[in-house]
Amino acid sequence: MATDKNIKPKVAVHKFSSCDGCQLAFLNMGENLLTLSTLVDITHFAEAGPVDEDTPVEIAFIEGSLASPDDLERIKHIRSNSRFVVSIGACATSGGVQALRNMANTKDWIAAVYASPEYIHSLDCSTPISDHIKVDLELWGCPVSSWQMLQAVRSLLFGAKPEVLNDKVCQECKRQQHVCVLVAKGEPCMGPVTRTGCGAICPAMGRACYSCYGPAEMVNPESLNQRFLGLGLLSSEASRRFLFINSGAPEFHKQGLKCKPASSDDGNLDG
Amino acid sequence: MTNPYLPYEATIIERIQESPNLFTLRLCFTDPKLQSDYCFEPGQFNMLYLYGVGEIPISIVSDPKDEHIIDHTIRAVGRVTNAMSNLKPGARIGIRGPYGRGWPILEAEQRDVVVVTGGLGCAPVVSVINYMSHRRERFGKLNIVQGVKHSNDFIWRDRYDHWRELPDTKVLLAADDGEPIWPWHVGRVTDLFDQLEFNKDHVIVMLCGPEGMMRVVIKHMLEQGVAAKDIWLSMERNMQCAVGHCGHCQFGAKFICKDGPVFCYEDVKSLLGQRGF
Amino acid sequence: MTNKNSKVEFLPRSHFQELIEHLQQAGYTCVGPQVHEHAIHYAELAHADFLPQGMSEEQSPGQYRLHEAGHDRYFAWANGPQALKPLLFTPREALWQSSNNCEDNASLCFKELIPEQRPLAVIGARACDLAALYIHDKHFLQHGYRDPYYLARRKNMLLIAVNCTHPADTCFCASTGDGPRATYGYDLLLNELDDGFIIESHSEKGVAIQTQLNLQAAEASQLEQANDAVEQAAARQTRGLPAQNLSQPLLDNLHHPHWEEVAQRCLSCGNCTAVCPTCFCHSELDEPVLDGSHSVHYRQWDSCFCQKHSYIHGMTIRDTAGLRYRQWMTHKLGSWHEQFGRSGCVGCGRCITWCPVGIDITEEAKVICSGDQHD
Numbered sequence: 001m002a003t004d005k006n007i008k009p010k011v012a013v014h015k016f017s018s019c020d021g022c023q024l025a026f027l028n029m030g031e032n033l034l035t036l037s038t039l040v041d042i043t044h045f046a047e048a049g050p051v052d053e054d055t056p057v058e059i060a061f062i063e064g065s066l067a068s069p070d071d072l073e074r075i076k077h078i079r080s081n082s083r084f085v086v087s088i089g090a091c092a093t094s095g096g097v098q099a100l101r102n103m104a105n106t107k108d109w110i111a112a113v114y115a116s117p118e119y120i121h122s123l124d125c126s127t128p129i130s131d132h133i134k135v136d137l138e139l140w141g142c143p144v145s146s147w148q149m150l151q152a153v154r155s156l157l158f159g160a161k162p163e164v165l166n167d168k169v170c171q172e173c174k175r176q177q178h179v180c181v182l183v184a185k186g187e188p189c190m191g192p193v194t195r196t197g198c199g200a201i202c203p204a205m206g207r208a209c210y211s212c213y214g215p216a217e218m219v220n221p222e223s224l225n226q227r228f229l230g231l232g233l234l235s236s237e238a239s240r241r242f243l244f245i246n247s248g249a250p251e252f253h254k255q256g257l258k259c260k261p262a263s264s265d266d267g268n269l270d271g
Numbered sequence: 272m273t274n275p276y277l278p279y280e281a282t283i284i285e286r287i288q289e290s291p292n293l294f295t296l297r298l299c300f301t302d303p304k305l306q307s308d309y310c311f312e313p314g315q316f317n318m319l320y321l322y323g324v325g326e327i328p329i330s331i332v333s334d335p336k337d338e339h340i341i342d343h344t345i346r347a348v349g350r351v352t353n354a355m356s357n358l359k360p361g362a363r364i365g366i367r368g369p370y371g372r373g374w375p376i377l378e379a380e381q382r383d384v385v386v387v388t389g390g391l392g393c394a395p396v397v398s399v400i401n402y403m404s405h406r407r408e409r410f411g412k413l414n415i416v417q418g419v420k421h422s423n424d425f426i427w428r429d430r431y432d433h434w435r436e437l438p439d440t441k442v443l444l445a446a447d448d449g450e451p452i453w454p455w456h457v458g459r460v461t462d463l464f465d466q467l468e469f470n471k472d473h474v475i476v477m478l479c480g481p482e483g484m485m486r487v488v489i490k491h492m493l494e495q496g497v498a499a500k501d502i503w504l505s506m507e508r509n510m511q512c513a514v515g516h517c518g519h520c521q522f523g524a525k526f527i528c529k530d531g532p533v534f535c536y537e538d539v540k541s542l543l544g545q546r547g548f
Numbered sequence: 549m550t551n552k553n554s555k556v557e558f559l560p561r562s563h564f565q566e567l568i569e570h571l572q573q574a575g576y577t578c579v580g581p582q583v584h585e586h587a588i589h590y591a592e593l594a595h596a597d598f599l600p601q602g603m604s605e606e607q608s609p610g611q612y613r614l615h616e617a618g619h620d621r622y623f624a625w626a627n628g629p630q631a632l633k634p635l636l637f638t639p640r641e642a643l644w645q646s647s648n649n650c651e652d653n654a655s656l657c658f659k660e661l662i663p664e665q666r667p668l669a670v671i672g673a674r675a676c677d678l679a680a681l682y683i684h685d686k687h688f689l690q691h692g693y694r695d696p697y698y699l700a701r702r703k704n705m706l707l708i709a710v711n712c713t714h715p716a717d718t719c720f721c722a723s724t725g726d727g728p729r730a731t732y733g734y735d736l737l738l739n740e741l742d743d744g745f746i747i748e749s750h751s752e753k754g755v756a757i758q759t760q761l762n763l764q765a766a767e768a769s770q771l772e773q774a775n776d777a778v779e780q781a782a783a784r785q786t787r788g789l790p791a792q793n794l795s796q797p798l799l800d801n802l803h804h805p806h807w808e809e810v811a812q813r814c815l816s817c818g819n820c821t822a823v824c825p826t827c828f829c830h831s832e833l834d835e836p837v838l839d840g841s842h843s844v845h846y847r848q849w850d851s852c853f854c855q856k857h858s859y860i861h862g863m864t865i866r867d868t869a870g871l872r873y874r875q876w877m878t879h880k881l882g883s884w885h886e887q888f889g890r891s892g893c894v895g896c897g898r899c900i901t902w903c904p905v906g907i908d909i910t911e912e913a914k915v916i917c918s919g920d921q922h923d
């Protein structure tokens with residue numbers, strides 16, 4: 001994406017089913033947001049003001065999962081209008097916390113929650129963007145980190161594909177010299193199966209990682225699950241460590257279902 | 272003390288597109304003193320730095336006696352190399368080197384030489400072939416064998432044509448898959464080996480390319496009676512520091528960047544072809 | 549081992565703060581063990597009061613628990629997750645900076661970022677860590693290229709060793725020959741007794757500090773007590789590695805089924821390599837500022853358990869957990885001998901304690917090197 005210095009590349013920020021927290025990662029950039037606006041031309045960013053989904057862009061950031069029939073059409077339109085598509089955050093990369101409903105009967109709970117269920121048009125499953133279109137880069141996290149988004153933009157402006165972080169949180173945690181909360185305190189830390197990029201903020205506060213950044217490469221959820229049981233967690237508690245923010249990520253989904261008790265506390269996946 | 276990690280600025284003098292994803296950058300240090308002091312051996316490599324993106328190891332393909340330029344032929348395959356392929360003449364780049372051990376040129380003098388390359392791995396040997404072609408009288412019979420997957424992958428036809436004209440020099444080419452007008456062999460490089468001319472007791476074999484191909488050639492050469500100590504190969508692993516510190520390129524006890532990239536087969540045979548090393 | 553000008557003397561515990569003060573007056577910033585995040589951790593030490601007095605700990609595979617032990621000692625514990633490594637080979641550091649906004653906009657300027665050289669006095673180094681330091685000195689300073697970043701820190705470091713009297717269950721330095729007694733690589737050496745320390749020097753720098761202290765002559769009974777404590781510390785260790793070069797046994801068993809058995813448990817998280825005092829792998833990366841005016845080139849700890857460690861255009865050489873664990877062990881216990889003239893394991897046991905699932909290098913090496921294919 002090496003560009004003429006005088007022509008600013010166009011950038012769009014799209015939202016699907018999500019809490020808007022990842023878009024806030026843009027708005028919370030402070031001074032960097034001003035710098036960014038001198039480097040790129042933001043054509044669509046409803047939360048911040050500009051609305052224009054139709055102008056072709058160099059980079060499209062996509063927040064949120066696909067959860068309604070309309071979403072499926074809109075995402076195709078965005079793909080055809082965008083040169084480089086970046087899905088940002090847990091919803092866009094794994095289906096998000098709302099993918100917990102993929103394990104329940106959609107009709108039943110819609111009927112239970114809404115007075116007029118006929119107005120609700122939800123798909124049976126909440127799915128990540130990459131299930132539907134080609135995604136050029138995934139930035140995981142709930143929410144995604146501003147730093148990662150800025151590094152991605154900067155890299156694209158230099159004409160290079162952004163670096164993908166896929167190491168475990170432990171790597172970053174140890175580089176920051178934190179003491180392992182699993183080993184020293186028996187906390188059920190998800191760091192050993194979780195993708196880095198957050199800056200190990202939970203272990204830095206002495207608490208266990210809950211994997212808001214989703215699975216890292218080469219994870220071994222079965223072994224970590226065994227360790228959690230060894231720490232005294234019930235099988236259902238251990239399963240909730242995997243079936244939480246990124247329950248739709250295949251590695252976690254598979255592990256979570258393996259040890260999730262079949263009946264009693266179904267639907268009570270409150271992590 | 273000089274800092275082994277610190278690059279120096281160089282200018283791109285020329286950029287040559289060799290094939291759809293292969294390009295050559297002709298570089299010159301911006302500081303004339305650095306350029307005139309720079310010397311290397313064929314087979315060594317430099318770390319090239321693309322501003323704001325990162326560094327990559329690239330072997331040097333120009334002649335060591337050329338005082339004015341340093342050539343690097345680069346395959347656009349990764350994050351850095353793809354971005355680097357967009358650079359134009361006049362652009363600046365960082366460079367540090369040379370690193371590693373090159374080809375055994377002194378050992379090869381007065382001996383027959385067989386150079387076998389495969390795939391797109393010919394760049395690391397172009398420098399040594401050029402070196403020998405410019406000093407042809409110092410070496411015995413020269414055999415140059417190049418195998419490619421598809422005849423379209425074959426680059427530098429004019430160089431090969433030139434080498435073919437040299438005295439006592441054989442150039443053998445093979446493509447797994449040849450276009451209709453491909454005048455050379457269709458099949459494996461090893462099919463051509465009965466055409467090689469060398470004295471097995473007085474030869475240096477130089478190999479570069481995919482490890483699978485190099486192992487096949489090594490097996491053949493050993494069967495022909497060539498000694499393991501006379502077979503040399505250029506190896507490739509992840510290299511980030513180039514000075515034997517970062518640990519990525521370790522191959523058993525060897526650091527490819529520092530102890531190689533050119534190795535005597537004898538020194539690497541225990542692990543060559545062993546998955547995971 | 550003792551410097552020819554050094555005396556073996558006694559420093560009452562109540563006077564330990566004087567040692568710190570003399571070091572500070574000599575221009576050193578003191579670094580020492582302290583309780584931090586539920587473990588013994590090395591950090592800047594302003595006063596002896598911050599030392600982990602009365603603390604002990606229990607360690608087992610995958611578990612570390614610190615507790616008040618009801619004694620007065622400062623050093624009655626086995627090592628926590630880190631000691632000297634991060635002080636010299638820092639987890640992340642800027643190597644150089646490039647910028648393209650020099651006078652002429654097209655050009656690239658490079659500036660090296662060598663750290664400020666602050667003299668450090670490290671109090672409490674154990675024999676295993678001194679052995680590891682010896683290896684890192686060789687790696688970063690003696691094998692071909694000298695690392696100016698490591699050197700800047702190393703040449704200003706004063707080391708005050710403490711002989712280890714409280715090995716953890718995971719320790720096995722006696723079997724590797726690296727401890728529990730410190731025999732080289734320090735400036736000053738302490739042996740802790742109930743009421744104070746035997747102190748001796750091993751370098752001119754150490755003598756210079758020792759002679760300033762108000763010390764008593766050490767009595768023979770005190771020396772005997774100190775010696776017994778270290779010997780008992782060695783005798784208490786139950787784990788061990790064979791005291792031999794394991795290169796060949798490991799090479800002979802590259803396809804042992806036990807590699808796969810370990811891979812079933814291994815998380816490929818790299819905690820073992822992070823806490824290992826001899827692991828030196830690091831990656832390099834560029835971090836440009838958003839406006840593109842400059843970019844900082846960093847290095848940071850990497851691990852052979854990470855995918856990118858062995859990545860080479862389109863191919864990951866070690867794409868399974870078994871291959872990664874095998875790389876780590878065959879390097880640490882095997883090819884290390886050819887590289888450094890000794891094993892890469894100093895018996896500190898950290899990789900056992902700090903492995904979240906408690907994989908035990910001594911046990912795994914035993915099974916694999918035995919060649920017995922039936923686990």
